[in-house]
Amino acid sequence: MNPLRRPAWSPYVAGALLGIVIACSMALWGHRLSGAGAWQHLSGYLGRILVPDSLYWRAIVPTGITWDVWVIVGGVLGAFAASSLAGTFRIRTMPDRQWTDVFGPSRTKRFILAFLGSMLTEIAGGIAGGCTASLAVSGGAALVPAAFLFMAGMFAGGIPTAWLIYRRR
Amino acid sequence: MDVLKPLLVGFCFGWLLQRAGLSRYDRIVNIFRLRDFAVMQFMLSALVVGALVLQLLAALGLAGAYPLPVTYVWGVLFGGVVFGAGMALSGFCPGTVAAGAGEGRLDYLIPGFLGLYVGAVIFGWLYPLVMPRLVALGNFGPITLAEALGVRPWLVTLIAWELVLIGFYWLERGVRRRA
Numbered sequence: 001m002n003p004l005r006r007p008a009w010s011p012y013v014a015g016a017l018l019g020i021v022i023a024c025s026m027a028l029w030g031h032r033l034s035g036a037g038a039w040q041h042l043s044g045y046l047g048r049i050l051v052p053d054s055l056y057w058r059a060i061v062p063t064g065i066t067w068d069v070w071v072i073v074g075g076v077l078g079a080f081a082a083s084s085l086a087g088t089f090r091i092r093t094m095p096d097r098q099w100t101d102v103f104g105p106s107r108t109k110r111f112i113l114a115f116l117g118s119m120l121t122e123i124a125g126g127i128a129g130g131c132t133a134s135l136a137v138s139g140g141a142a143l144v145p146a147a148f149l150f151m152a153g154m155f156a157g158g159i160p161t162a163w164l165i166y167r168r169r
Numbered sequence: 170m171d172v173l174k175p176l177l178v179g180f181c182f183g184w185l186l187q188r189a190g191l192s193r194y195d196r197i198v199n200i201f202r203l204r205d206f207a208v209m210q211f212m213l214s215a216l217v218v219g220a221l222v223l224q225l226l227a228a229l230g231l232a233g234a235y236p237l238p239v240t241y242v243w244g245v246l247f248g249g250v251v252f253g254a255g256m257a258l259s260g261f262c263p264g265t266v267a268a269g270a271g272e273g274r275l276d277y278l279i280p281g282f283l284g285l286y287v288g289a290v291i292f293g294w295l296y297p298l299v300m301p302r303l304v305a306l307g308n309f310g311p312i313t314l315a316e317a318l319g320v321r322p323w324l325v326t327l328i329a330w331e332l333v334l335i336g337f338y339w340l341e342r343g344v345r346r347r348a
Contacts, residue, residue, distance in 0.1 A: 014189035015211035019218025021181045027232035035264030043289035056296040067175045074179020079187035079271025091273040095194030115280035117259020122288025128248025132262045139238040141219030146240040153249020161257035162201035
């Protein structure tokens with residue numbers, strides 16, 4: 001079968017290909033791959049109105065349609081192309097499996113918890129100085145100690161949370 | 170600014186996350202239940218291949234400067250813990266939200282993106298209150314392991330490859346034994 005249409009790629013192969021992309025992005029173009037950065041660069045549009053004298057939005061973080069924002073736009077397009085070619089694109093509002101086993105079928109509940117969870121990751125990414133892509137993987141590829149500390153922290157936070165959610169099964 | 174390069178980088182990112190199945194709730198949460206290791210297989214493959222290609226590009230004289238993350242021990246660890254909790258709750262991280270949105274998931278596109286935006290605004294508001302003090306704790310600056318250990322980057326890359334390959338071998342053996 002044509003690999004461009006095969007719906008599931010080995011995570012080893014997909015990861016290795018991403019490693020090449022990340023190395024090129026860093027070494028050739030000077031940008032770590034980031035998922036969280038885009039939202040920091042967009043936050044100023046609202047933040048500057050809410051806190052007009054904020055040093056953060058005036059001097060620490062740029063506001064604008066930056067490299068990281070275009071990466072996210074590309075990310076949505078890439079996943080759209082990949083799922084369309086594989087025939088797995090489908091509009092849906094709930095996870096395909098497992099979620100309803102523990103949280104029930106409520107869409108409101110899914111949307112509230114998805115909002116809270118993603119808000120937490122963005123705040124935490126700011127605190128740690130990066131996210132899974134920009135700190136753990138890009139920082140890891142540059143062999144920076146913070147990357148490995150961050151991954152250890154991710155498991156130290158994720159394992160007990162998953163245990164609390166799934167302990168009754 | 171050149172828009173095509175980041176669009177291309179992002180396109181590959183979204184494509185590869187989607188095909189590796191990391192745009193799925195169960196895949197992300199099950200790494201924390203130690204039941205599905207695709208997240209680690211994907212991340213560590215990207216990490217070691219990325220390290221090797223970075224070294225190669227540097228050896229060929231093709232590598233320019235890129236910003237290194239700063240190692241401030243307590244802030245990075247604390248951020249990591251909260252990040253992991255958020256991932257286990259929602260089943261995604263800031264990158265995979267984009268991939269999930271692209272394959273038609275409205276729980277990624279609407280509350281996912283909104284949560285990231287609100288989180289970024291809250292972080293900006295918290296920044297002056299928290300970050301200057303947190304970043305000062307155990308701060309080693311933008312160092313690499315090679316600099317910290319006083320060895321060549323190639324040696325650290327080699328050791329990372331060995332550890333990751335041993336880990337993958339052990340993982341695959343365990344998976345086969347269980348099946």
